[in-house]
Amino acid sequence: xxxxxxxxxxxxxxxxxxxxxxxxxxxxxxxxxxxxxxxxxxxxxxxxxxxxxxxxxxxxxxxxxxxxxxxxxxxxxxxxxxxxxxxxxxxxxxxxxxxxxxxxxxxxxxxxxxxxxxxxxxxxxxxxxxxxxxxxxxxxxxxxxxxxxxxxxxxxxxxxxxxxxxxxxxxxxxxxxxxxxxxxxxxxxxxxxxxxxxxxxxxxxxxxxxxxxxxxxxxxxxxxxxxxxxxxxxxxxxxxxxxxxxxxxxxxxxxxxxxxxxxxxxxxxxxxxxxxxxxxxxxxxxxxxxxxxxxxxxxxxxxxxxxxxxxxxxxxxxxxxxxxxxxxxxxxxxxx
Numbered sequence: 001x002x003x004x005x006x007x008x009x010x011x012x013x014x015x016x017x018x019x020x021x022x023x024x025x026x027x028x029x030x031x032x033x034x035x036x037x038x039x040x041x042x043x044x045x046x047x048x049x050x051x052x053x054x055x056x057x058x059x060x061x062x063x064x065x066x067x068x069x070x071x072x073x074x075x076x077x078x079x080x081x082x083x084x085x086x087x088x089x090x091x092x093x094x095x096x097x098x099x100x101x102x103x104x105x106x107x108x109x110x111x112x113x114x115x116x117x118x119x120x121x122x123x124x125x126x127x128x129x130x131x132x133x134x135x136x137x138x139x140x141x142x143x144x145x146x147x148x149x150x151x152x153x154x155x156x157x158x159x160x161x162x163x164x165x166x167x168x169x170x171x172x173x174x175x176x177x178x179x180x181x182x183x184x185x186x187x188x189x190x191x192x193x194x195x196x197x198x199x200x201x202x203x204x205x206x207x208x209x210x211x212x213x214x215x216x217x218x219x220x221x222x223x224x225x226x227x228x229x230x231x232x233x234x235x236x237x238x239x240x241x242x243x244x245x246x247x248x249x250x251x252x253x254x255x256x257x258x259x260x261x262x263x264x265x266x267x268x269x270x271x272x273x274x275x276x277x278x279x280x281x282x283x284x285x286x287x288x289x290x291x292x293x294x295x296x297x298x299x300x301x302x303x304x305x306x307x308x309x310x311x312x313x314x315x316x317x318x319x320x321x322x323x324x325x326x327x328x329x330x331x332x333x334x335x336x
Contacts, residue, residue, distance in 0.1 A: 001080060001081045002028075002030040002102060003031035003082070003083050003084075003085050003102075003166075004075070004080060004081030004083070004084050004085065004169065005031055005032065005034065005081075005086075005087055006036065006072055006079065006087070007019065007034065007035050007088070007089050008036050008071030008072050008075070008088065009035055009036060009038060009040060009044050009048060009071070010037075010038040010039070010040050010065070010068070010071070010089070011040045011042045011044060012040070012042075012044050012090055013042045013043040013046075014090075015089060015090035015213070016044060016051075018092060019087065019090065019092055020033070020055075020058075022093045022095075022211075023093050024055060026093060026095075026096055026097070026098045026099070027096045027099055028096070028098035028102060029057075030102075031057065031081060031085075031098065032059060032081055033051075033055070033057060033059070034060075034075045034078050035048040035051065035058065036063065036075045037060065037071075038065050038066060038067065038068070038070065038071040039062070039063065039066075045060075045062050048060035048062070059078065061074060061075075061078065066181060067184060068179075068187070069178075069181045069183065069187045070179075070181050072086060072162065072179050073179050076169075076178065079169050080169075082168065082169060083111070083166050083168055083169060084166065084169050084172060085163070085209075086162035086163050087163055087210060088162075088163070088212075091163065091211060091212050092210070092213075093209065093211070094116060097207060097208065097209045101166065105203070106203070108168070108201045109167065109168045109171040109199050109200070110143060110168070110195070110196070110201075110202040111166040111203050111204075111205065112131065112134075112143075112147075112159050112164060112165050112203070112205070113163075113164060113165070113205055113209040113210075114131050114206050114207060114209070115161070115163060115164060115209060115211070115212055116208045116210070116212065117211075117212050117214050131204055131205065131206045132206050134150060134151070135204050135205070135206075137202075137204065138202070138203050139203075143196040143199035143200075143202045144193065144197040144199070145246075145248075147202075147204070148193075148251070149248070149250050152250050152251055152253075152254035158189070158192070158193075158254075160189040160191075160192035161212070162192075163209060163210040163212065164209075164210075165192060166209075167195060171195075171198075171199075177194045177195050179191045182231070182234075183231040184227050184228050185228040185229075185231045186231055186235040186236070189235055189236075193239055225269065225274075226269055226274035226277065226278065229262055229265060230277070230281065232258075232262045233263075233282065233285075236255045236258040236259040236288075237255075237259060237288060239251070240259060240288050243255060253291050253292065253293050255288075256288050256290075256291035256292045256293075257292050257293055257295075257298065259285075260292050263282055263314070267314045267315055267317060268318065275314075279310055279311055279314065282310060283310055286305075289305070300317075301313065304317070
């Protein structure tokens with residue numbers, strides 16, 4: 001069997017049928033679908049059982065709620081396909097994309113694919129990152145130290161979304177690297193960056209595999225909160241430290257920028273106790289912010305930090321973001 005398609009499911013009854021349909025309608029058939037219901041309170045588990053009864057290559061499991069990471073780890077343990085494909089329960093596979101991806105595979109440990117984003121408001125469009133320019137690395141180098149540096153240097157999003165990289169099942173299990181259930185957000189970044197350090201046989205392709213739904217209500221991705229922000233801060237600090245140990249300046253600046261982006265969001269946390277915990281954590285790692293690039297928002301961050309300190313800086317930036325949002329809505333200013 002070529003692919004194990006792992007789908008974590010949580011209160012996704014609104015989307016699950018279209019997700020499954022996008023897979024079973026593929027012209028490629030050498031795969032299994034592993035549905036892991038993560039303690040849904042809607043009809044998701046009922047639908048999972050119906051699909052497994054209708055299609056012989058669909059297996060379904062239910063477990064206590066533990067989050068997307070826990071559900072994906074459960075699926076990894078059950079996977080028997082040669083390669084693991086992650087799909088969220090509100091996303092879809094691009095038509096006949098499995099055949100195209102299969103045609104690209106030789107014996108790599110990882111295949112980095114492209115994807116398409118879909119919004120109920122904006123329609124469907126391809127992402128801006130042109131993966132073709134990274135294909136020059138195919139067949140040589142290390143995925144973490146060579147390819148990702150190029151992504152970071154160009155300011156591109158590192159391809160750490162679960163659906164962007166297909167890993168060989170034996171490779172994943174051999175290195176025993178799973179999604180860290182401590183993190184509620186950026187767990188995919190942590191998983192990908194941990195595994196990519198060991199990937200020396202890889203291929204980058206421009207084949208779009210998944211249509212990613214950016215604004216579904218049933219998504220496992222939650223809104224900003226203390227637990228989500230602290231998760232991101234910890235992950236980006238972890239890989240900033242790794243880059244520091246390797247004396248990788250490009251990566252240090254990249255993860256410093258990501259760390260700073262989270263700092264700017266702390267003002268959205270309403271509970272004072274949690275906001276103080278975040279500020280304390282940032283203050284204990286304030287040196288990371290010295291490594292941000294020269295973009296305007298980071299220059300502004302440094303100016304305020306030097307003038308008024310971290311708590312007041314967060315308050316000022318929060319008011320600034322709110323003001324820009326109001327002006328954009330009322331006067332169509334700052335349009336992107």
